Structures are given as structure tokens and as C-alpha cells.
Amino acid sequence: MLLEGVWDFHFDPKTNMVDTHISRLRAKVDREFSPQLIQTVRGSGYVIDALG
Amino acid sequence: MLSANLFPTASFRLVALYLTLFIASIGVLAALLVFQLRAAMEGEAQTEITNEMNLLLFEYHEDGLEELLEETEERIEKNNIQQRLIYMVQNPAGRVIFDPVAPVSRPFGWRRNIGGGDIHFLFTELDNGYVLGIGKELSALADFERAIGKALIWTVGAALLIGLAGGTILSRRTLARVEAINRTAQAIGVGRLSQRIELQHTGDEFDDLSQTLNRMFDRIEHLVANVRQVSTGIAHDLRTPLARLRHRLENLRDQQPLDAQDAINGSLAELDRILETFAALLRLSELEAGTLRSGFQAVDMVALVQQMVEAYQPLGEDLGTRFQTGHLDAATIPGDSHLLQQLIANLFENALQHAGRDRIVEVIIRRDPDRVLLLIADNGPGIPERERARMLKPFQRLDPSQSPDGSGLGLALAAAIAQLHGAELRLSDNHPGLRCELDFTTQSDSR
Numbered sequence: 260m261l262l263e264g265v266w267d268f269h270f271d272p273k274t275n276m277v278d279t280h281i282s283r284l285r286a287k288v289d290r291e292f293s294p295q296l297i298q299t300v301r302g303s304g305y306v307i308d309a310l311g
Numbered sequence: 312m313l314s315a316n317l318f319p320t321a322s323f324r325l326v327a328l329y330l331t332l333f334i335a336s337i338g339v340l341a342a343l344l345v346f347q348l349r350a351a352m353e354g355e356a357q358t359e360i361t362n363e364m365n366l367l368l369f370e371y372h373e374d375g376l377e378e379l380l381e382e383t384e385e386r387i388e389k390n391n392i393q394q395r396l397i398y399m400v401q402n403p404a405g406r407v408i409f410d411p412v413a414p415v416s417r418p419f420g421w422r423r424n425i426g427g428g429d430i431h432f433l434f435t436e437l438d439n440g441y442v443l444g445i446g447k448e449l450s451a452l453a454d455f456e457r458a459i460g461k462a463l464i465w466t467v468g469a470a471l472l473i474g475l476a477g478g479t480i481l482s483r484r485t486l487a488r489v490e491a492i493n494r495t496a497q498a499i500g501v502g503r504l505s506q507r508i509e510l511q512h513t514g515d516e517f518d519d520l521s522q523t524l525n526r527m528f529d530r531i532e533h534l535v536a537n538v539r540q541v542s543t544g545i546a547h548d549l550r551t552p553l554a555r556l557r558h559r560l561e562n563l564r565d566q567q568p569l570d571a572q573d574a575i576n577g578s579l580a581e582l583d584r585i586l587e588t589f590a591a592l593l594r595l596s597e598l599e600a601g602t603l604r605s606g607f608q609a610v611d612m613v614a615l616v617q618q619m620v621e622a623y624q625p626l627g628e629d630l631g632t633r634f635q636t637g638h639l640d641a642a643t644i645p646g647d648s649h650l651l652q653q654l655i656a657n658l659f660e661n662a663l664q665h666a667g668r669d670r671i672v673e674v675i676i677r678r679d680p681d682r683v684l685l686l687i688a689d690n691g692p693g694i695p696e697r698e699r700a701r702m703l704k705p706f707q708r709l710d711p712s713q714s715p716d717g718s719g720l721g722l723a724l725a726a727a728i729a730q731l732h733g734a735e736l737r738l739s740d741n742h743p744g745l746r747c748e749l750d751f752t753t754q755s756d757s758r
Contacts, residue, residue, distance in 0.1 A: 266622050270653040272660060279626040 281305055322485040326478030333474075334467050341463050345456055349449075353431065356447040357421075360433045363396055363445050371437060379443070383409060396447050397430065403440030412444060429453055488517045492524065504532040537599070537705075541592065544706025548719065549585055556581045591720040595705060598650075598727035607645045612683060615648060616674050619655045623663075631668035632689075634659065640678035644751050646732045654728040657721040658687045658747050665709070666691025666744070683751040690744040699738040 262268040262277065281297065289295045298308045371379040383398050387409060390396070399412040407414055412432075415422070419434035419442060432446035491508060498506040507528060508521040556578050563574040597603065620634045627634045655674075662672045666689045675686040694702055694709060701707050705723040722736075729736040729749055737748040 266618055266652075267649075268622070268652055268656075270649070270656065272656055276622065276626050279629055283625050 320482040320486055323478045323482040326474055326481060330470060330474035330478075333470055337463065337466055337470070341459050345459055348455060349452055352449055352452050356431050356449060357433075360396065360431065360445050360447055364433055364435060364443070367443060367445070368435065371443070376437070376441065379437075380408075396445055397432075399442075399444040399446075401442040401444065410446075412446070415442060415444065492517075492521060495528075496524070499528055499531070504528070504535055541595075541705050544719070545588075545592065548588060548706055552581045552585050588720070591724060592705070595720060595724055595727055598724070598731050601731060603647060603650065604731060607647060609643045610646045610648045610651055612642045612644060612651075612676055612685065613639045615651055616655065616676060616685075619652060619659065620674060623656075623659050627659075627663065627672070630663055632663055632666055632670045632672060634672045635674070637673045637675040637686075639674075639676045640683075642676050642678045642683040644683055644732065644753060650728045650731065654725045654749075655687070657725040661721055662687070662689045662691065662745070670744075682753055685749040685751070686746065687749075688741045688744060688746040690741060693740060693743055693745045694738060696740070702738065703736065 262272070281299075285295070285297055289297055294308075296307055298306050300306055367379055367382060370382045380400060383400065387395070387398055397410045397412065399407050399409050401407050401414055405414045415434055417436075419436050422432040422434065423430065429449045429452060430446050431449065432444055434442055434444045436442050488511070495506050495508045507525045510518050510521055510525075512518065559574050559578050559581070563571055563578075566574065616636060616639060620636055623634050659672065662670070666672070670689055670691050672687065672689045675684075675688075677684040677686070698709060702709065702722050703726040706719045707723070708719045725747075726736045732751060734749050734751040737750065739746045739748060
């Protein structure tokens, strides 16, 4: 989903490209704050949740 | 088989048809010739007879019957040759003197074929019941007609003979070529797929046909080899994960619920891999069928490459590989942007997996008048030259014992996508590293 929305990719990269981008995003957005804005939902993806 | 089936061959029938036309035209020619000649000779004979008649009549009117008879006799004696005119005078009683001609009666004038021969006669009635007749036999014409008839028979005979021989030779040659094509096709039909029709290099229709067929045979051989390889690949690649899966499930049956979670996760991952392989195989067959080409649109290659590099850069940095763009000529090609993304992604992921740490992957687009060249080069270990062709086929890995992840379909998919776009994926040495070249020909789309 993220791949399609951001880059219009319609294939599954074998690599964990999304995770890498998310971790970079986290580093920029969430590093010095709590609660974490970007939450990982195991088995399905990521969610932005301000209430944490 | 050769001689028995000679007569029904197309070339033999063609020769026979031409022969018939040839003989018919010769016949028409001869008939026209005889007809024209006869008309000319008859005209000439009639003129001659008329002139002679006028001369003798003049004598008769000037000097009377006695003088006419004398003059006629003189002429018969003087022209005692075969081609001379025939003279006769008939008295009122019906007696004929001079040349032996049957007596005639009214009406006088022009007569032909007196006494069976090909003779033209002009009879004129004199005073007091006498008749003067002058004739000419057209014996030369009869000779000529006989000669023409003979020549015609000989010509037809010779034409028949030559035609028969020529037709046989031509049919044999044609049959031999057809037979060669037939033999090859039969051999291929029973499974000897590498057989090809031998070309005569005469540039004729048979060579054209043979070349077309040979190309078709190439394609068939290629496809059959592909199918074989893919099915073997499937068998090999799916057996191990399936066996592992079975093993895990067996363990799961005997184990505590707590450990079951891990076993289930492992099984799911295994199944994912199997499904992924199937998805890639389906994709590959879809690509090779070439039906996706109908949805092609203009794709801006520069934007595509920049987007891909941007997407892969962070991942590369984590794994110690730097993706960068070199010189990018502005280029637009007809294609499917999603497939082209996948093509580049597969090449990028290959580089990530195999190039190792501290590597650089550079992308270059070069635009020539008639083609667009996309270069993706790394400075990793590369692929040995003898392995390069193999790597483009499905289920091929550089080291089969190693790299269990990855379907072994990445480069095959990339090659299939390239082929769909009329491009060829070429692997070469980057000194050091691997250099992937994609050559999109933009002009005349021959496919």
C-alpha cells in the first residue's frame, strides 16, 4: 500500500524497502518525542497514532 | 516416392499447361501463315490470268479466232514449264482443245478446283459459241502447306519431348526441395527439435519459405526448452520448501502449544516463498506471451530512473551500497511503466544482494538517434562470462548451493520485461563488476 501510494510501485520488492524508509522517517519525526507517532502494527503495517 | 508422384506435382502441371499453350500458339501461327499465303498467291494467280485473258481477247478481237488459236499454241510451246498457265478453247460442240480440261457450260467466269487440283480458271465466252479458258495451278501453295504441316508435327513432337523432360527435371527439383522441408518438419514433429531446413542460398521462394520455417522452428525449440526448464525448475525449487513445510507440520503435531507459534510462522514464511515463486512464474509466462504490449504508453525514462534511485537509496545506504545516477539523456520510450519499474528494481536488488558492501551502482541513460540505452553498472564481483547467458534463464543461480532466498527468477523476469519492450538485456563486464545493458530500439518497431 505504501509502495503504491508513494512511488506507484506495483510489485513486491524482495527487500525490506518499506521498513528502511519507515525507520528513516522515525528518526526524523519520532526520535526525540514520546509517544511515538508512527506505530508498527505487527503483521499488517504501520499506522500514525497521535494518542499512542 | 519421387518418380511415382511426379505427374500430379504443381510444377509438372504448370509445364504441361505452358506446353499446351505453346503448341496452340504455334498452330495458330501456322494457320495464319497458310491463310495469308493462300490469299496472296490466289490474288497473284488471278491477276496473271486476267492479264493473259485480256491479251488473248485483244488478239481475238483484232484478228479473229484463227489468230487466237495460233497465239495460244505459241504461248503453250514457249512456256513449256511446270508453272505455266493452262489454256483451253472449247468449240460450240463442247470439244476441248489444247490442255486437257473437262468441258464447261454456263455460267462462265471464275472457277476453281477444276478436275480435283488446286486450279483457278477464268472462262470467257467468245462469239459464236466458243469458250476461252485460262487457268493456273497453285501447286506451290500445296507444297508449302505440306511443308508447314510436316514442320508443325515435328515442332509439336519436339516441344512435347522437351516439355516432358523439362517438366520432369523441374518437378524433381521442386519435389526435392519440398521433400527436404517435409523431412525436416517431420523430424521436428517427432521431437528432434534442433533440425533445420538446409538453405540453397539461391534467394528463391523456397529459401524464403525455409527461412521463415526455420525461424518458427527456432521459436518452437526455444519455447519448448523454456517450458522444460521451468518445469524442472519448479520441481526442484518447490520440493525443498514443501519438504521443510511438511517436516515443520510434523513437528508441530508433536509439540507444545508455545513452540507451535514459531512453527506456524516458519510454515507461513515457507508458504509465502512458494506463492512468491508461483507469482513470479505466472508473471514470466504472461510477459513471454507478449499480450501486455497492448497497454504501452510513453514512459519518461529519466523520471523513472530518478524515482527508482530515490526509492532504493536509503536501503542501499543501510546495506553499504550507493545508488547514483550518471549522465541521463532525456528519453521517452513506449512501454509499461510498472513493468519497467520492476525491471530496474530487479536489477537493483540483484546488485544489493550480490555486490556486497561499499559498492556503487550507477545508472546511465544514453539517447542515440535510433535507440535508448539504459546502463546499470556496479563494481561488485560481477558474473563470470560463461555464466551470463545462463543467469538470464529461470531458476538459475550463480551458485546453486547458496542464496536460498530469492526465487532465481529475478534476472529472467528482467530479461522477459526487456524483451516485451523490444529490448535486449545484455550482461557484460564492468571491470570490475556487472554491467547490465538495456538496448531499446526506438525506430522501426519490427515486432
